[in-house]
Amino acid sequence: MPIIKHIQIIQAPINLCFDLARNVDIHVKTSFKTKEKAVGGVTEGLLEKGDTVTWEAIHFGIRQILTVKVIHMKKPTLFVDVMIKGAFSSFKHTHQFIEMNDFTVMIDVFEYKSPFGPIGVIADKLFLKKYMSDFIYSRGKELKRIAENNS
Secondary structure, eight states: OOOEEEEEEEEEOOOHHHHHHTTHHHHHHHTGTTOEEEEEEOOBBOOOTEEEEEEEEEEETTEEEEEEEEEEEEETTEEEEEEEEEESSSEEEEEEEETTEEEEEEEEEEEEEOSSHHHHHHHHIIHHHHHHHHHHHHHHHHHHHHHHHHO
């Protein structure tokens, strides 16, 4: 199962970073490259434990629908969402926040399993892991920009 880990240093308070990361409206802004939008479940505002959101986006030129559920939340240091319906066989996305003096360390850990067995494993190695890494890194940098401009 591929695991992507991204660490982002943000010069902003932990509470702000945590709330921005679980804000549906901010998620849409930070994933503009894939034209992502919330089309079901919680479609605006802050996600809480037990909430679901269905995302529609364009990946690889194909419209994708993905539903996730927030299964764990410890404010303002951790929340975890998992796919309950979508193109992956499974995924778990852990969002962790650590306060350090006057900045916040945001750690994203994205664990996923591709569909289609051995073909999915080949796709991971050829392009999918890099694509997902770039997507998570891009969102992290945008979240950093927004947080630092609002602190």
